[in-house]
Amino acid sequence: MSETSRDRPGLWRGPLLAWFVLLLLAGVNLGSAYIPFGAGNVTLNLVVAAIMAIVLATFLMDLKSANMLVRVVAVTGVFWMIFMFSLTFSDYLSR
């Protein structure tokens, strides 16, 4: 569980830092879109988005201090998404 500090600035400090990092990364995404990397653009964007999601989940959704069960459940959806994408593309990419 998150620290139950009654110290008001303490409540804000961690989340504020995470928020700042998220805005920074969003800016990177936005800015890099204007630089022509070709196919690299979408890859970079998705990687940055994934990092943002991890930052959000770890620091704002408290996965950092959660037990193993919650962490497994949190990644399960993503895992199943990988089944969906990989097997669907096994059809489309070989047509």
Added chain:
Amino acid sequence: MSDLSRALQAPWPDLRLQREAVGLGMWFFLASEVLFFAALFCSYAVYRSFNEEAFRIAASHTKIVYGSINTALLLTSSLTMTVALRAAAAQLKRMTLFCLGATAALGAAFLVTKGLEYRADIEEHLIPGPNFPLKPAATAMFWGLYWIMTGIHAIHLTAGIGVVIVVLTLFWRETIPVQGSTMEGVAIYWHFVDTVWIFLFPLIYLAGRS
């Protein structure tokens, strides 16, 4: 604390276990939501992989300013929601209410911005159908997916705002105490809606920019 006894629901023996249950239950639900959006993202990925150029052309007509503002609004709302959750756990009722209110306000601001954006899109006839202005044909596929993906996201956000307002009212009237298990679920759901947007933003807005 008699306060807490109102928060305790059957069949839970204590509040700590109940909070753990609500958190776990919400994460289970989130797994289903991930797959709900995954079906959309998969469709998008399939069609984009076959229509790279058409998707670039189509995406260059999205309103990047509105989209970027919305990104900032939602990320900030996740900040306020996190602080609301921490404040609730620390039993700081006024701080919780303030942060919940800020979260709802930021969410509402997102919806207003989205509404303005939708109006602009409609004015440009960017709805697949007889008056659709773009070529080649697959640009209509991008825009069909645009309306569905942003629309479903907006519906989820609206539901989240509704829940936040209801919870805020219940806390304010002290119908349930802030340190119960309600905030767990609400916060996790809200962050998920933000996460979906984190992936939607580059896929919708950033494709045709360079």
Added chain:
Amino acid sequence: MSEMILPLVRAEESRPTSYLDEGHTVLSWLLTTDHKRIAILYALSITVFFFMGGIVIGLVRLELISPTGWFMTSDEYNRAFTIHGIIMVWFFLVPSIPATIGNFVLPMMIGAPDVAFPRLNLLSWYLYVIGASFTVYVLLSGGVDTGWTFYPPFSSSYSNSSVVPAAVGVFVVGFSSIATGVNFMATIHLLRAPGMTWFRLPLFGWSMYVVSMVMVLATPVLAMSLLLICAERLFGLPIFDASVGGDPVLFQHLFWFYSHPAVYIMILPAMGVVSEVFACFARRRVFGYAFMVYALLMIGVVGFMVWGHHMFVAGQSPLANLIFSFLSFIVAVPSAIKVFNWTATLYRGQIGFEAPMLYALGFLGLFTTGGLTGLFLASVPIDIATTDSYFVVAHFHTIMVGGTVSAFMAGIHYWWPKVTGRRYHEFAAQLAAITMFLGFNLTFVPQFIMGWLGMPRRYHIYPDVFQIWHVLSSGGAAMLAVAYLLPLAYLGWSLFNGDQAGDNPWQATGLEWQTPSPPPKQNFLHPPRITNAPYQYHEMGRAREEGEETPVAEQGDVR
């Protein structure tokens, strides 16, 4: 460690109030949060839908006696088989065992006073009812004719029927599934009684866990696929429209991503039920418990990777066909392991042939043959010949009816004394079980044969050469109808005139039997504590007839 603070019944009370007597008003049922009452609400609802779906297909089987049809137009025929599929899959089979037997038995089996989120449980039933009401609207507004599979472009562009209401009904009932799944998983994780470790969980409990996982992960994809059809139909958004680069096969990918795991949603609970029944009626522990658990998990996971075997001739690439075929062969392995282990459980047992066992034995044989025919279909060259023929229809009905419905009946009869406190008339039940088995085979063996001979599925008018098989099949369907009506009669009768059941009429192990029949609202009189593995039938050491029964109230804490 937190204590289980159960509102305990005082020791002086010898006859605790049954959950059935806690309130007699309609509102006390409609607003209940007691998992046992919600289970009964579900049971009544799905029974209504079972008979609706059954009557419709009865009409279809009647129509198919004639190769040229005799009382339906082709359009009506299409609507009939479509609504049969929609009702049976989503309004009967998917909720059948989990929402009725699971809801009632699972918390008791793990020593819990209720599920994790009782109000969510009630909400899930209301979602079912709301979804179901859309289906009733569809029926009254002329039906839908796309097949339960809703394939575009017919469903999205060309069909002149109630596609959107049907899709919305299914969409809503899907959330009922998800809610149940979330609830059960949280319940099993967090509300097991002290001493109930994961590997002391009875196999029915494990099956509820795995099916919940599958429901939560698969159902949303169905929801999205139907939503996209509705978006295309209502707003003209061209998601599967080939003229702008859309692909109707993409719908099939998304639809079957759910619908294949859906068949595992239908069979996993059945497997859980028969494990319990075999152990009790053979007086033996289940053979190979650990492998039974791993098999359930493997089916639940690998079952998500085989959906393309429904699309071998849809235009999927040969590479994808190969991959999906291979994975489909793999997923048969854990099912086979389970069949071997059930057989080994029976071997050298002291077999009793009460109705639950008869149904479970029917399951064993029919699940095996149904599964084997599935392997035929998993082979691409064979599937190319048999796809969209009656061979496929017979295959999936063998699993769903021969398998799941048999197991559902086994479970209903097994737990009936616990739920109602009454015993049903055993001979009538055995008769119904045998009639069902015979009727089933008469209905579906001719379908395997005619499928192999080339009779296509979903055809209203067919070549004369197949008529004999259709007539046999329809005769079998009449027998099945009788077999399904019999339980309504004798189970209903038992509610008013059946013998009192006693707390453990089957001399079964399992926590649900260590409490009165019917149970009190809070399930247990004394806090359960578990100290040994499930299925301790060997330790009981005697055949059922030789044992005496001690009423639960006079027993101490559970061993």
